[in-house]
Amino acid sequence: MTDHDNSSSNRNHSDLSASVEKASPGAPDRRRVLIGIGALAAASAAPRGVFAQSNANDTDVLIIGGGIAGASTAFHLAEQGRDVILLERGEIASEASGQNMGGLGGNGWGNNPDLLSYLTAGGVEIFKRMQIELGYDMEFRLSGTLTAIHTDEQFEHFQDRVSSLRAQGYDLELLTPREARAIEPEANGELLGYQYSTQRGQADPVKSTRAFAHAAQVAGATINTGQNVTAITALSAGGYAVRTGSEEYRCQTLVLATGAWCGPVGEMLGIKVPIVPVRGQMWAGNCAPRGMISNSG
Numbered sequence: 001m002t003d004h005d006n007s008s009s010n011r012n013h014s015d016l017s018a019s020v021e022k023a024s025p026g027a028p029d030r031r032r033v034l035i036g037i038g039a040l041a042a043a044s045a046a047p048r049g050v051f052a053q054s055n056a057n058d059t060d061v062l063i064i065g066g067g068i069a070g071a072s073t074a075f076h077l078a079e080q081g082r083d084v085i086l087l088e089r090g091e092i093a094s095e096a097s098g099q100n101m102g103g104l105g106g107n108g109w110g111n112n113p114d115l116l117s118y119l120t121a122g123g124v125e126i127f128k129r130m131q132i133e134l135g136y137d138m139e140f141r142l143s144g145t146l147t148a149i150h151t152d153e154q155f156e157h158f159q160d161r162v163s164s165l166r167a168q169g170y171d172l173e174l175l176t177p178r179e180a181r182a183i184e185p186e187a188n189g190e191l192l193g194y195q196y197s198t199q200r201g202q203a204d205p206v207k208s209t210r211a212f213a214h215a216a217q218v219a220g221a222t223i224n225t226g227q228n229v230t231a232i233t234a235l236s237a238g239g240y241a242v243r244t245g246s247e248e249y250r251c252q253t254l255v256l257a258t259g260a261w262c263g264p265v266g267e268m269l270g271i272k273v274p275i276v277p278v279r280g281q282m283w284a285g286n287c288a289p290r291g292m293i294s295n296s297g
């Protein structure tokens, strides 16, 4: 989540924040399934303690998925005093959250913070808190990033973009190669220029995701790895039964934080989640020399 210049991305993120309430005729039905980015806010607003807990596998909120979405949701809900169980079929950060570029942030809050501002600038605040206040080493650095401009066409695009976003109060700059080299001595001085995104940085994705999961446990959440969810049943009395190979869990509120697998997990509930996995490629080199901001595009 690192950009801030088009409204269609805002629309998509809103769509992913679906909260699907199951209607049941007769008595009001308070059970909820929450999917995607808006799940934390929606789960926070869900009624508290309405589910009678009779054993260790019963909980108010059950989160499926131990990537950054599930781990962070578990932490924030547990910190608010909610009863939370997180189920992960592999290990924490064993899928997409553990294998990415580690880029973070956006262009700051802007004059009129919108959803993307909260997801980007807000995310940076959360990472600062985790590392600085709670003491987790996540290798988080708000270094800023440089995006190289190679052609006249790209220059025109970045010039318009930077001036339009700056007019809306966002923090980014268009630099000459000389100015860029003052920040990053290895930057190519022969290019046309650079976009400097001051509010972007990076963190180690595995360490970060594990930090959220650990913080969730410290706040009282139960994190169960090696639990592959194979079936979900909506209970007539309200809530859900969630089965794994070895256990059955019960909850009032269910959060699907299964990333690329929201489709098949949603199908267990008869919900069609329009997320399709697409395999990407990533290459990681040796550590950059000291002094490099090491996140140029």
Ligand SMILES: Cc1cc2nc3c(=O)[nH]c(=O)nc-3n(C[C@H](O)[C@H](O)[C@H](O)COP(=O)(O)OP(=O)(O)OC[C@H]3O[C@@H](n4cnc5c(N)ncnc54)[C@H](O)[C@@H]3O)c2cc1C
Binding pocket: 001, 064, 065, 066, 067, 068, 069, 070, 087, 088, 089, 090, 091, 093, 094, 095, 096, 097, 098, 099, 100, 101, 102, 103, 104, 203, 204, 205, 208, 209, 227, 228, 229, 230, 257, 258, 259, 260, 261, 265
């Ligand atoms: C610090 C950080 C920096 C990032 N930087 C970038 C970046 O620069 N560029 C970029 O493109 N992206 C970046 N990302 C985002 C990343 O690429 C992924 O999009 C994101 O982490 C996905 O998170 P997730 O929790 O939704 O999914 P995942 O991490 O895939 O987690 C979903 C989990 O659900 C589990 N699961 C699925 N089905 C079941 C089941 N039936 N039962 C139990 N468990 C199940 C999976 O095993 C998996 O662990 C970054 C992420 C982090 C954490």
